Amino acid sequence: MSTAQQSRQQPVARGPMGGPGRPGMGAPAQKAQNFGPSAKRLLGTLRADMGALVLVLVLGVLSVALSVTGPKVLGEGTNIIFAGFISLQVPAGATKQQVIDGLIANGQQQQADMLSAMDFVPGAGIDFERLGWIVAVVLAIYIGAALFGWLQARILNGVVQRAMHGLRVQVEEKIHRLPLSYFDRVQRGELLSRVTNDVDNIGQTMQQTLSQVVVSLLTVIGVLVMMFLISPLLAVIALVTIPLTIVITVVIARRSQKLFVAQWKATGVLNARVEETFSGHAIVKVFGRQREVESDFDTENAEVYRASFGAQFLSGVIMPAMMFIGNLVYVAIAVVGGLQVAAGLMSIGDVQAFIQYSRQFTQPLSQLGSMANLLQSGVASAERVFELLDEPEQSADADPAETVPADAGDLAFDDVSFRYVADKPLIEGLSLEAHPGSTVAIVGPTGAGKTTLVNLIMRFYDVDSGRVALNGLDTQRMTRDDLRSRTGMVLQDTWLFAGTIRENIAYGRPDASEEEIVEAATAAYVDRFVHALPDGYDTMLDDEATNLSVGERQLVTIARAFLADPRILILDEATSSVDTRTELLIQRAMSRLREDRTAFVIAHRLSTIRDADLILVMESGAIVEQGSHDELLARRGAYWRLYNAQFEGAIDDDGQAGPSLSNPAAAARPVIQNVPAHTDPAVSIPIEGAGKGDSTRM
Numbered sequence: 001m002s003t004a005q006q007s008r009q010q011p012v013a014r015g016p017m018g019g020p021g022r023p024g025m026g027a028p029a030q031k032a033q034n035f036g037p038s039a040k041r042l043l044g045t046l047r048a049d050m051g052a053l054v055l056v057l058v059l060g061v062l063s064v065a066l067s068v069t070g071p072k073v074l075g076e077g078t079n080i081i082f083a084g085f086i087s088l089q090v091p092a093g094a095t096k097q098q099v100i101d102g103l104i105a106n107g108q109q110q111q112a113d114m115l116s117a118m119d120f121v122p123g124a125g126i127d128f129e130r131l132g133w134i135v136a137v138v139l140a141i142y143i144g145a146a147l148f149g150w151l152q153a154r155i156l157n158g159v160v161q162r163a164m165h166g167l168r169v170q171v172e173e174k175i176h177r178l179p180l181s182y183f184d185r186v187q188r189g190e191l192l193s194r195v196t197n198d199v200d201n202i203g204q205t206m207q208q209t210l211s212q213v214v215v216s217l218l219t220v221i222g223v224l225v226m227m228f229l230i231s232p233l234l235a236v237i238a239l240v241t242i243p244l245t246i247v248i249t250v251v252i253a254r255r256s257q258k259l260f261v262a263q264w265k266a267t268g269v270l271n272a273r274v275e276e277t278f279s280g281h282a283i284v285k286v287f288g289r290q291r292e293v294e295s296d297f298d299t300e301n302a303e304v305y306r307a308s309f310g311a312q313f314l315s316g317v318i319m320p321a322m323m324f325i326g327n328l329v330y331v332a333i334a335v336v337g338g339l340q341v342a343a344g345l346m347s348i349g350d351v352q353a354f355i356q357y358s359r360q361f362t363q364p365l366s367q368l369g370s371m372a373n374l375l376q377s378g379v380a381s382a383e384r385v386f387e388l389l390d391e392p393e394q395s396a397d398a399d400p401a402e403t404v405p406a407d408a409g410d411l412a413f414d415d416v417s418f419r420y421v422a423d424k425p426l427i428e429g430l431s432l433e434a435h436p437g438s439t440v441a442i443v444g445p446t447g448a449g450k451t452t453l454v455n456l457i458m459r460f461y462d463v464d465s466g467r468v469a470l471n472g473l474d475t476q477r478m479t480r481d482d483l484r485s486r487t488g489m490v491l492q493d494t495w496l497f498a499g500t501i502r503e504n505i506a507y508g509r510p511d512a513s514e515e516e517i518v519e520a521a522t523a524a525y526v527d528r529f530v531h532a533l534p535d536g537y538d539t540m541l542d543d544e545a546t547n548l549s550v551g552e553r554q555l556v557t558i559a560r561a562f563l564a565d566p567r568i569l570i571l572d573e574a575t576s577s578v579d580t581r582t583e584l585l586i587q588r589a590m591s592r593l594r595e596d597r598t599a600f601v602i603a604h605r606l607s608t609i610r611d612a613d614l615i616l617v618m619e620s621g622a623i624v625e626q627g628s629h630d631e632l633l634a635r636r637g638a639y640w641r642l643y644n645a646q647f648e649g650a651i652d653d654d655g656q657a658g659p660s661l662s663n664p665a666a667a668a669r670p671v672i673q674n675v676p677a678h679t680d681p682a683v684s685i686p687i688e689g690a691g692k693g694d695s696t697r698m
Contacts, residue, residue: 035379042202042382045167049159056156060214063148068222068360070141072230075353077134082348083119084126095122112344149215156211164203170389171195179394180460181420189272194388197271198264198381205378209371216364223361230350230357231340237332238361241325245365248321249372252314259311260380266304268384273300311377318372326362333358395462397479404478408471408486409436409567409598411457416466418456418621426452427621430466434614436567439599441609443642444618450602452621454570457600459483470568488566492573494553496545501530502537504556508564516563523593524559526552551579562593569599583608606643615639 046053104112175195183191227235277284277293284293337351411434418427427449434440442450455461456468459480467474475483488508496504505521506512512520517537521527529552533539545553561569571590587608590599603609610629617625617638624638632639 035376038379038383038386039375041386042206042379045163046159048166049162052155052159056152056159056214059148059152059155060218063145063152064215064218064222066141066145066148067219068226068357070138070145071353071356071360072226073134073141074138074356075347075349077131077138077349078352079119079347079349080127080131080134084124087122087124152214153211156214157207160203160206160210163206164199167202167385168195168199171199171385174389174391174393177393178391180455182391187269187272187276189275190268191388192275193264193268193271194384197267198384201264201381202378202385205374205381209374209378212367212371216367219360219364223357227354227357227361230354231337231346233340234333234336234354234358237336238329238358241329241362241365244325245322245368248325249318249368252318252372255314259307259314260376261383263304263307263311263377264380264384266300266307270297270300270304273297322362322365326359326365329362330355330358394480398477401479401482402473402477403482404471404473407436407567409596410434410471411568411598412469412472413453413456414467414469416456416463416468418452418461418463420452420461425621427456430621430623432614432616432623432626434598434600436598437594437596438613439594439601439609439611441601441603441612441615442618443603443606443609443615443639445642448618449621450618451572453618454489454572454600454602457568457570458487458489486566487568487570488561488564489570490554490557490561490572494545494550494557496541496548496553496556498540498542500535500538500540501526501533501556504541505537505559505563507560512563520559520563523562524555526555526559529555567597569594569597570602571599572602573604606639606646617642 171194175191224235224239227238273296277297284290333355334351337346337354340346341348341351413430413432416427416430417425419425430453432440442453444450452461456463457475459468459475462476467476469475470478470483470486497507502517505517505526509516518527521530521537530536530539533547539547541547545556548556591611593599601609601612609615612629614626615629615632616623617632619638625632625635627635633643
């Protein structure tokens with residue numbers, strides 16, 4: 001089974017009413033990668049700035065080196081102050097050794113040991129000159145550390161932002177390479193959540209954690225070196241925090257990681273629900289399903305709450321636990337250090353420096369622990385983004401690709417078979433030909449495969465067997481861009497972007513002149529209403545063009561097709577949203593547009609395709625009838641039943657369209673069997689009961 005076929009066999013999207021959703025709406029992906037591989041891959045996005053990362057590391061080393069030197073130097077200042085205070089408590093003129101010997105002679109051995117570790121001159125007092133130099137050195141050290149730290153943060157910020165810019169580019173390019181089947185099975189809100197929320201969360205996580213991780217790790221190493229230089233015994237006591245920190249962090253991280261993954265998945269589902277509900281807000285109101293929608297929202301919102309609360313609560317336990325361990329170590333160092341000073345094994349300045357180092361040591365460990373929740377949240381988002389980047393892509397274009405002349409328009413289906421799901425046949429052995437200047441109309445019941453033909457022509461999907469050929473060349477030998485540049489589409493669902501009406505018309509030809517834009521707008525009857533708007537062609541449309549009626553939006557899309565001047569034209573219920581009078585005008589305009597072009601028209605309103613050169617009637621993916629309007633009516637087959645179902649409206653007990661035998665009035669009406677050909681494509685058979693309700697203007 002091909003990758004494309006496998007990707008088609010995904011759960012069908014569900015709409016806000018529990019029925020089938022619009023294309024692009026589906027269940028979110030459920031698979032998540034492990035923390036380790038995802039974190040490693042996330043760090044891999046920084047490789048492009050390896051030189052800057054080396055500079056960040058160097059600046060971090062310099063900043064930390066200065067920071068960890070500060071307490072030791074400051075400890076010397078404390079020794080000067082304490083020694084000066086002690087020197088004032090002993091007789092002036094005596095030597096240090098005489099004072100110590102006197103203490104020993106008086107049985108004060110402990111005080112003698114403490115003074116022996118100090119450098120003082122009896123009666124001299126505090127050496128303020130030396131103390132001033134030390135204060136100046138400490139000030140310079142901390143200013144230098146801050147400067148290096150600022151430079152490190154600035155450079156790292158640039159590295160992270162460039163990495164996120166590159167990741168967004170990868171996601172954008174990936175979306176353009178994904179097959180249409182992906183958008184058929186993934187909810188639009190879920191995809192938007194990955195592209196926006198998850199990428200932003202990754203950026204914030206890397207911004208907040210990378211600098212702290214680098215500084216914290218370097219600080220731990222630097223502080224350890226200084227602590228061992230001052231007192232190996234106290235350093236060993238401080239090291240007890242490392243295994244405790246690792247155990248607590250790992251235990252909590254394992255439990256909270258699953259909750260962070262669930263949190264972002266639930267957020268994606270909730271976003272999809274909100275997007276889906278508000279896009280179909282009018283439908284929800286019409287069918288009175290507000291309570292059901294609110295219930296679904298409450299359920300999914302509660303799931304986000306449960307996952308978020310659990311993840312944040314568990315990860316939030318790490319910081320208090322680290323602080324508790326740090327306080328225990330602080331008490332142990334203070335007690336043991338005091339005993340060391342009393343025994344003359346350490347100076348009081350060294351104990352003060354060591355207490356500072358213990359804080360510097362436990363603080364980065366606590367920061368590393370508290371960053372665990374940020375890292376888990378960011379990696380959970382990274383998993384979702386990487387999952388998108390790892391999705392199977394559409395098959396590559398042929399290399400080398402072939403092309404056809406610019407005026408090519410002979411399109412043929414040669415024994416084409418296709419299915420969305422491997423075990424559910426849709427189109428089997430389909431063959432047809434269409435030539436420039438001809439119009440091929442495709443009719444049939446819903447699900448017959450009409451729009452699928454369009455997907456195959458445009459190579460939104462590739463055929464399973466057979467071929468679609470343009471001027472005899474298999475379209476799979478052409479690039480998709482080359483094929484689609486020759487094709488214009490007008491769909492039933494209008495799509496307009498936020499911009500002016502002029503920009504929307506010129507979407508297919510941005511270099512079109514003003515005269516060409518106005519000419520296309522006039523041909524599509526846009527010009528007749530655009531002058532009634534406040535700014536004419538410069539009127540701004542919002543995201544959903546709500547300042548235009550449904551019919552007016554459809555006319556703008558038709559004008560867009562006029563301006564693109566394609567060789568192959570596809571109209572999928574293009575006039576379904578315009579009123580009867582406008583439909584007649586559009587039909588006349590379409591007749592001009594179709595001249596010397598190959599046109600495919602998908603229609604449910606059969607009155608719009610009576611002048612087609614060839615009408616294909618499809619049922620269950622197969623062409624059951626083909627011919628002109630008159631020929632198909634004369635056969636009294638599938639097309640005849642569809643036509644009479646629209647214009648007679650009676651359905652017999654067997655489900656066949658036609659005059660009802662149980663209704664004498666209906667039976668008395670003449671059944672349409674042979675309708676003369678019309679030379680004017682704008683002529684239409686009147687529909688009984690047609691009136692003001694036909695207008696779609698809102």
